[in-house]
Amino acid sequence: MSKNLSATLNRPTPNRPTPNQLTTLEPERYELTAAAPYHFDLDRREFFKFLGAGVLVVSVLKPAALAQESGGSRRWRGDSLPKEIDAWLHIAENGRVTVYTGKVEIGQNIRTSLTQAVAEELHVPTEKIELVMGDTKLTPFDMGTFGSRTTPTMNLQLRRVAAAARDTLVTLAAKEWNTDAQNLVAENGKIIDPKTSRVVEYAALTKGQQLTETLPAEDPLIAATNWKIAGQAASKINGRDFVTGKHKYPSDQTQPGMLYGKVLRPPSFGATLTSLDTKRAEQMGVTVVHDGDFVGVAGKTSDVAAAAVATIHADWKSEPQISNKELFDYLKQNPTEGHDPTGDGDRYESGQIDAALAAADHKLQATYTLPYIAHVPLEPRAALAQWDGDNLTVWTGTQRPFGVRGQLAEAFRIPEDQVRVLMPDMGSGYGGKHTGETAIEAARLARAAKRPVKVVWTREEEFTWAYFRPAGVMEVTGGIRGDGMITAWEFHNYNSGSAGIRTYYDIPNQRIVFHPTKYPLRQGSYRALAATANHFARESHMNELAYAVKMDPLEFRLKNLKEERLRAVFEAAAKKFDWGKAKSPGQGFGLGGGYEKLGYIATYAEVNVDAKSREVKIVRVVSAFECGAIVNPDGLRNQVEGANIQGLGGALFEAVQFEDGKILNDHLSAYRVPRFSDVPVVETVLLDRKDLPSVGAGECPMVGLAPAIANAIFDASGVRLRSLPLIPDGNIPGTRET
Amino acid sequence: MATTLSINGRNYSVDADPQTSLLTVLREYLDLTGSKYGCGEGQCGACTVLIDGKAQRSCITRMGSVAHKQITTIEGLAAGDQLHPVQTAFLDAGAMQCGYCSSGMIMSAVALLKRNPAPKESEIIDFMDGNVCRCGTYPRIVTAIQTAAKAISPSSAAKGAGR
Numbered sequence: 001m002s003k004n005l006s007a008t009l010n011r012p013t014p015n016r017p018t019p020n021q022l023t024t025l026e027p028e029r030y031e032l033t034a035a036a037p038y039h040f041d042l043d044r045r046e047f048f049k050f051l052g053a054g055v056l057v058v059s060v061l062k063p064a065a066l067a068q069e070s071g072g073s074r075r076w077r078g079d080s081l082p083k084e085i086d087a088w089l090h091i092a093e094n095g096r097v098t099v100y101t102g103k104v105e106i107g108q109n110i111r112t113s114l115t116q117a118v119a120e121e122l123h124v125p126t127e128k129i130e131l132v133m134g135d136t137k138l139t140p141f142d143m144g145t146f147g148s149r150t151t152p153t154m155n156l157q158l159r160r161v162a163a164a165a166r167d168t169l170v171t172l173a174a175k176e177w178n179t180d181a182q183n184l185v186a187e188n189g190k191i192i193d194p195k196t197s198r199v200v201e202y203a204a205l206t207k208g209q210q211l212t213e214t215l216p217a218e219d220p221l222i223a224a225t226n227w228k229i230a231g232q233a234a235s236k237i238n239g240r241d242f243v244t245g246k247h248k249y250p251s252d253q254t255q256p257g258m259l260y261g262k263v264l265r266p267p268s269f270g271a272t273l274t275s276l277d278t279k280r281a282e283q284m285g286v287t288v289v290h291d292g293d294f295v296g297v298a299g300k301t302s303d304v305a306a307a308a309v310a311t312i313h314a315d316w317k318s319e320p321q322i323s324n325k326e327l328f329d330y331l332k333q334n335p336t337e338g339h340d341p342t343g344d345g346d347r348y349e350s351g352q353i354d355a356a357l358a359a360a361d362h363k364l365q366a367t368y369t370l371p372y373i374a375h376v377p378l379e380p381r382a383a384l385a386q387w388d389g390d391n392l393t394v395w396t397g398t399q400r401p402f403g404v405r406g407q408l409a410e411a412f413r414i415p416e417d418q419v420r421v422l423m424p425d426m427g428s429g430y431g432g433k434h435t436g437e438t439a440i441e442a443a444r445l446a447r448a449a450k451r452p453v454k455v456v457w458t459r460e461e462e463f464t465w466a467y468f469r470p471a472g473v474m475e476v477t478g479g480i481r482g483d484g485m486i487t488a489w490e491f492h493n494y495n496s497g498s499a500g501i502r503t504y505y506d507i508p509n510q511r512i513v514f515h516p517t518k519y520p521l522r523q524g525s526y527r528a529l530a531a532t533a534n535h536f537a538r539e540s541h542m543n544e545l546a547y548a549v550k551m552d553p554l555e556f557r558l559k560n561l562k563e564e565r566l567r568a569v570f571e572a573a574a575k576k577f578d579w580g581k582a583k584s585p586g587q588g589f590g591l592g593g594g595y596e597k598l599g600y601i602a603t604y605a606e607v608n609v610d611a612k613s614r615e616v617k618i619v620r621v622v623s624a625f626e627c628g629a630i631v632n633p634d635g636l637r638n639q640v641e642g643a644n645i646q647g648l649g650g651a652l653f654e655a656v657q658f659e660d661g662k663i664l665n666d667h668l669s670a671y672r673v674p675r676f677s678d679v680p681v682v683e684t685v686l687l688d689r690k691d692l693p694s695v696g697a698g699e700c701p702m703v704g705l706a707p708a709i710a711n712a713i714f715d716a717s718g719v720r721l722r723s724l725p726l727i728p729d730g731n732i733p734g735t736r737e738t
Numbered sequence: 739m740a741t742t743l744s745i746n747g748r749n750y751s752v753d754a755d756p757q758t759s760l761l762t763v764l765r766e767y768l769d770l771t772g773s774k775y776g777c778g779e780g781q782c783g784a785c786t787v788l789i790d791g792k793a794q795r796s797c798i799t800r801m802g803s804v805a806h807k808q809i810t811t812i813e814g815l816a817a818g819d820q821l822h823p824v825q826t827a828f829l830d831a832g833a834m835q836c837g838y839c840s841s842g843m844i845m846s847a848v849a850l851l852k853r854n855p856a857p858k859e860s861e862i863i864d865f866m867d868g869n870v871c872r873c874g875t876y877p878r879i880v881t882a883i884q885t886a887a888k889a890i891s892p893s894s895a896a897k898g899a900g901r
Contacts, residue, residue: 107836107873235832242837243825243844245772245812252771260766301766303758378776378784378838378872427774427838428872459777634832638875642835645874668781668870676863679876 088140088161089118095189095203097122097129099161102142103154104134104399105425106433108698109635110150112237113230116632117155120222120230121162123186124202126237134401134423144400146431146525148597148696151631155694163220172205224629224690231690233634238425250397250426251382255452258384259287261445262305263455264295264312265465268661269522271316280311287449288312298445298453322520323659328369328473331495334518342529343498343514351509356488360479362548363488367475368537370496370724371655372468372521376673379427380462385442386452392419396439397426404436411440412447430646431525432466463666468656469526470519472496474537478545479509486545486560491538495519497530500596500703503538505560521658527643528699531596532650532706536724539592539707543714553711554579554591565626565689566595569602572685573624577604586611587619588716592707598695599627603644603704606680609716614732616713618648618678624685625701628692636697640684643701648674651706653725741805745770746814756802761785763801764811772812772841776870783869786842786849787811793849795868812841815848824848827886828879835873843869847883855891857883 090098099118105111111131119126132138134145142154166186173191174181177198185192192199224231241247266273276295278288286299286308295312299305322330339346357363383396392412398404401421409416421439438455446453457465472495479488489507498514526532546556554574561567570593574580583589586608593602606620625640653672657664665671706724714720719732727733740751745768752767764770764787773796776784780795787796788810815822824847827833834840843866850857850865857865862883871879 107834107838109835235829236834236837239829239832239834239837240821242834242840243812243821243828244816245770245841247837248771249774249838251775252765254769254771301754301758301762303755303762376872378782378836378870379774380776426836428836430872456775459779638832638835638878641877642874645876646872648874667779668777669779673870673872674874674876675870676867676876676880679874682877 088158089122089165091165091202091206093203095128095201097124098132099129099158100132100139101154101158102134102136102139102402103150104145104401104423106145106399106429107427108145108150108639109236109632110145110154111425112234113151113632113635114155114158115237116230116232116234117159118162120227121159122166124189126229126234128189133425135420136401136405136422137420141402144403144434145429146399146434148599148699150696151627152598152693152695155631159221163222167220169202169205173200176200176205224694227629230631231629231688232632234632235634248424249379249382250384250395250424251379251454251456253382253384253395253424253454255384255386258452258454259298259300259445259449260302260305261296261298261442261453261455262302262309263441263461264297264309264314265461266293266316266318268316268318269321270661271318273314274317275313275315277313281308284308284311287445289445289448291444294441294444296441296445298449298451302456318661321659321661324371324655324657327371327471327520330520331471331473331517336516336518338516340498340514340516340530342525343501345502346498346514346516348502348510348512351488353488353490353509353511356509357477357479357490360487361482362545363477363479364541364544364548365475365477366541366544366720366722367473368533368540368722369473370471370533370536370650372471372523372658373526373650373654374463374468374656374671375430375432375466375526376462376668376671377426377428377430377432380457380459381433381438381466382454382456383436383438383442384452384454385439385446387443387446387450390414390418392443393422394420394439394443395422395424396436396442397429398423398433398436398439399429399431400434400436403434404439407436408439408443412443430527431469431529434525435467437465459668460666463656463671464663467522467524469532469650470496470523470530471521472530472533474533476537476541478541480545480549482549484546484549484551484556484559491534493530493534493537496533498534499529500531500534500594504563504566504595505542505557506562507560521656527646528596528702531594531699531703532647533724535592535594535596535703536706536710539594539704540710540720540722543590543707543711544720547714552580557591557593563595565600566593566602568687569593569600569624569626572687573602573604573622576624576683576685577606577620577622579604583715586716588712588714590708590711590713590715592704592711594703596700596703597698599625599697599700601625601701601704603701603708605705605708605712607709607712607716609713609732614717615730616716616727616732618652618680618709620681620683621705621708622683622685623701623704624687625697626687626689627697627700628694629690630686630688631694633686633688636686637684639697640686640701641682643699644682644705645674645679647702647705648678650724651709651726652678653728653730655725655728741801743801743805743809744807745809746811752801754801756800756805758801759797760787760799760801760804760809761796764796770811770813774838774841776839776842781868781870782839782842783846784839784842786845786869788845788849791849791852793846810845812845815844822848823889824851824883824886827882827889831878831882831885833875833878833882834871835875839869839871839873843871843879847879847886850883851887851890856887859884 297308401423405421442455475492477490488509491512495517546553591604603623608617740753774784776782780798785797
């Protein structure tokens, strides 16, 4: 039986944030979550302030389950900070290290990069470390895995925990050997005294002891320039389970006696039930649940459940709703009060914008639009729910296990500590799985069936009943002097959001406004949020302004840009791309870039436009990306490549079509996503700034692509496309030969 | 009436409607969950299995149509602890992010290399175009397939080096 060791590491609370507290570099951001108002009463700023204060408790050697018990009742409200944040790390008697984090693995490979960070600081090989992720009973509270926050916050947090644990172990060994801690070295899971050649394993050292330590105020972290494990390319830590089919995704989970659930869907959004006949279904040996507008069935297989649902007769009352054809007029004509919690603030003004626009040598006004698009995570939403009395356990695919726990507690009117949500590494999310619909559905059916129930959405359900990336209208007016200096910048975004709305170009007179509007479809977070929309409009407009004064678009940007890190990526990608090289007929080059979620991206595109058919081919994409000190170069390269390739869909052809509360292209044969044959040559330049804190990379790399392609199409054809998707049919719209 | 299926060299007796999709049988009756549901209409390739060595979308394959045929799923690809060269190549190339498409990608790639041991890049893209990776790891998957081709038949793979 193992004994307990806990080291409490109290460091002085700094009066102002340290450089590592990235909250100083960027305003805190929330994410859009569809139809769950109580998500926003939580103050993440407080959470990060707490982490920054450096009060850590590292529980070691407690039996893991016991040590984590308090996690179940952990609630996060502004007035009760999680002082009980504990048990981030556990070293078992066999030397295995278990690390607990509320972050989840959705394909961004943080299981690997966080393991590298712990291995680096704890001086233990990665093979000995296991991460328990996103289990509301075992892991410390976490708001969710979004906003590219894992690397700047959780990576830092786990490094601190691991470093504290290592220092505690060194201190323990020094006491035991009656020597000075400075004489000892931590290496490969052991403490070594080089003078006497004494060696002790971490696990042996901690055995049978309890300890409380106070660490000095200095940050004990290893500088990136000295990293040995972090900073190196690491392949997916449990990759073998993924190539053998062994890994159990949320939709693969099973429990003895489990049933499969299906839900009766209304024929359109907002429809209400007026009559219902479930008699036939009830005679099919299934559990039928009718609760308000929720009608669902649980049966032995998904086919049985679906067949039973098909026999249900229901009448619904629907209201007429707008279609995608009226979408942009609708957004402009339906302003609402309120604000956008996801971005840079709703309104920013500097200088004298109206006077500056009036005095500009050239003034250019243009409107840009983007439609609703779907995330299409290849694994649709899935949940398996199991009740034990009034205690509920749910395995589900979500980016916010603690948020889903709250939704379940609210739905079933039970305390949160009676709900446990587990998040097995899932089949992607891209911002699309913040909510707990399937968890609630499965739990409702399981409650009635008195057996575990699994609900896996069909692709059509995922296309219809999930939520979408918000559509938007962006109106931009730029004013420039004849020498190419931008003097005025007015930017309005309707509905899509304010993430990335501010310009990084140095412009003395600005008015930047986000306009919330009524909107026709359920909308929420999507990888990079509105930064994709705002960069598309801004970086397209920059090229339009450059063209107005006949300047090279890169030269024009650099002339108006002081931010060194952004200049560096623009220049690095230009070099790789060979910007300025001669064009052949039909060829076009374009660029777009910016700053988002603490990272810097510049993307260049080469396209070819067929003179006759006006068919556009994307030939080559080159991106340079910088996100501070690189933790896992191969993982990072994978993210940047993936962002560009996924981004091709939204840039070129993805759009949700809808009418009267129905999604018209609700399956994969009707909604085109990028495939092998769509992929151009993709090249990535990574700038490793070991002198800067590591930040996230999941989102920023996506935002340069759409404007780079639009600008390249203009360069090739002289046609300016201001609406995404740029070429839904593969040709420049309106110019196809008939 | 039960249907006999031969999966990964083992016989299973499945008591289900022969019209049931093979994917549902694999996942719900046999707990072989390596084959994934992605679209239900044969558009994404996540459910790909081998039927007598050929890649087939199990979500649109009726169980009754594959009785007594040799079915191979991702679970049956490795020989014990020895991974198939395509599996190894996917790991070496880091050809995944979330990995949800990997089973189907790997099964399709195995079928491709059986038919064409030395595919050109354009032939890989043509053959694999029915498999979707939403995370966008396509270039890495192409690299993995090229690497696997060389590993399986070193001499013939050299001939297919072009695009």
